[in-house]
Structure formats: C-alpha cells, structure tokens
Amino acid sequence: MYEEIEEKGQALFAHMEDFVWLYHHLGDYRSKKTLYAILNNWYRYDFTTTAQAKEYLFDDYFDLDLVSCSTEEVVVDLGAFTGDTVLSYLKNYGQDCYKRIYCYEITPKIFALLRKNLEQYRDIEFRMKGVADTEGTMFLVSNQTSASANTLGQERGEEVPVTTLDQDITEPVTLIKADIEGFEQKALEGAKHHILNDHPKLLFSVYHNNEDLWKIPQRIHQISPEYRFYLRFKKFSSLSHGDHAVRPLMEGERGPRLVRLGGLFDQGKPLPLEKLFQTQTGLPDGLGIFPPDIPVMPGLVNNPRLLLLVRG
Numbered sequence: 549m550y551e552e553i554e555e556k557g558q559a560l561f562a563h564m565e566d567f568v569w570l571y572h573h574l575g576d577y578r579s580k581k582t583l584y585a586i587l588n589n590w591y592r593y594d595f596t597t598t599a600q601a602k603e604y605l606f607d608d609y610f611d612l613d614l615v616s617c618s619t620e621e622v623v624v625d626l627g628a629f630t631g632d633t634v635l636s637y638l639k640n641y642g643q644d645c646y647k648r649i650y651c652y653e654i655t656p657k658i659f660a661l662l663r664k665n666l667e668q669y670r671d672i673e674f675r676m677k678g679v680a681d682t683e684g685t686m687f688l689v690s691n692q693t694s695a696s697a698n699t700l701g702q703e704r705g706e707e708v709p710v711t712t713l714d715q716d717i718t719e720p721v722t723l724i725k726a727d728i729e730g731f732e733q734k735a736l737e738g739a740k741h742h743i744l745n746d747h748p749k750l751l752f753s754v755y756h757n758n759e760d761l762w763k764i765p766q767r768i769h770q771i772s773p774e775y776r777f778y779l780r781f782k783k784f785s786s787l788s789h790g791d792h793a794v795r796p797l798m799e800g801e802r803g804p805r806l807v808r809l810g811g812l813f814d815q816g817k818p819l820p821l822e823k824l825f826q827t828q829t830g831l832p833d834g835l836g837i838f839p840p841d842i843p844v845m846p847g848l849v850n851n852p853r854l855l856l857l858v859r860g
Contacts, residue, residue, distance in 0.1 A: 579778045579780070584597065621646040621722045629662065651666070651675065676708075680737075686701065687701055698729070699728075720742070720745070724742070781855075
C-alpha cells in the first residue's frame, strides 16, 4: 500500500508539466477542480476536496450537460460487463436513441449474463473479444475480488481473441466508452482511424494507473486537436484500498502523513499543491482554498470512476 502511495507522489512530481497541460485543456471549471482534488489526494491524502468534486447528479459517463445522443448513434461499449452501462444509456436517452450498440466483454460467464440482460433490446452486437492496438490472442487473467476487474495477459490460460476497433467495426461510430482495466491506451491506438474520421464522443476511464489521467487526453489531442476534455469523478469507493481500510485517526493516534519527494518540499516543509500549481496555471479564485487536512490513515482515491469525457 505505501509503495503505491509513493509511486503516485513520484508520478505527480515527474509529470507536473503534463498535469498542467491537462489543466489548461480541460473544458470547464468543474473539471479543473476535479483534477486538483484527485492530485491533492495523491499528494497529501486529502479527502475533503475529493468529496467536493464527486458527481452526485448524473450516472457514470452520462453527464447530460455534455453528452447528448440521437437516433443515429452507433455506440461502442468496451468492458460491457453485465450490460450496466448500456442499461444506463437506455435509461438516460431512451430505447429509440441509437442505431446500433456494440458490446465487448472478455469473461465467458459475464458475457453470458451480458447477453441475457440485454436480449430484449434491438440491434445490439455482442462480441466476446478483447480490444487493443493489434489483432491476436491473449489470455484471461481473473481478478479474485471482482470479475469486473478481469483483464488480459501473456501467461497461458483461457484464450481470448483480441482485435482493434478499426478492424472490427467497419461502419462509422459516434460514441466509444472504455473501462477495460488498463487497456484504454491500447484501445485508443486501435481506434485512431475512427477517432480521426468519425470524431466519436469518447468516454474513457482514467483511473487504472498513474499515467492514463494525462497520457490518454494527450494522445487524443495528437490524433485530433479539435476535441475538448472534461473530467468527472463518480464513485467514492476508494475509502478502502484493496484490503486496507481507510479510517479517521483516533485521538492521540499517529500515522504516516506524506511521502517525502525532493521537488515537492521547500526547506524541509511540504509545499501545498495549490502553490505548486499556482505558478504554472494561475488557479481560478477559490480552487486552491480548502479547509485544513482531515487526518486520516494513508489511503488513495485509487478506484474512483475517474472519467474523461471527450467531445468535439
């Protein structure tokens, strides 16, 4: 656990310029505050700012102020799981608000549930394949905690065919959702022709590692600079980290506070994150002004449904 805390601190220090780039390319104040909240949690375990930034109004992926849909939508759901995202889409936009939906899932038992849950709906293509940047074969890696976190690897096991969206879908697509346990960057590379030619809305999870948060938007920008970026933080399930519960410190109890990184300290004292950002971004009034830290045992917003919503 502590190693991961240190890794996040190091990622913040090593890629501050990348996070500043993202800050400047975010499309609204709310997104900027969300980015600040997540990095503030990485930096000093602050949960006040993440609670302020949490999305309470809209479902995962479907901020109705940002994501609108029509009867001609061709939707791609990467990591369709049991159909929860598709059902949310239908609830928010209606059963007549799409032309076709493609659902990709890699786990056979989950794939069967996916088909069963969505069998009553029209024009849905079910594909038991992984999606990456090249075609081939990989192997299912099961997660002992939740099948929703199953992923792909090179160690031999149950074979899973792997494709790219550019190869697997020939018609234009209008919306791509991706939550595929760290394969989002590869899926993005394998869909770059769709992105360049079709300009679909992109709803990407960016919480699976320490680099997706800035690497995915930068790569999208390289492929098509016309995109605008929005960041939303949904679930606050991260008050537990794996098997390590995060709880308030009891009176008189002490716990580790900060991972010491040379560039984040001034004369031995930790610099507030807002001061680090201030010189490079010029934070809007109020963004960096929060109450003092609430003392907690070290924990991270590590699995928060941190979502990048991208639109033209």
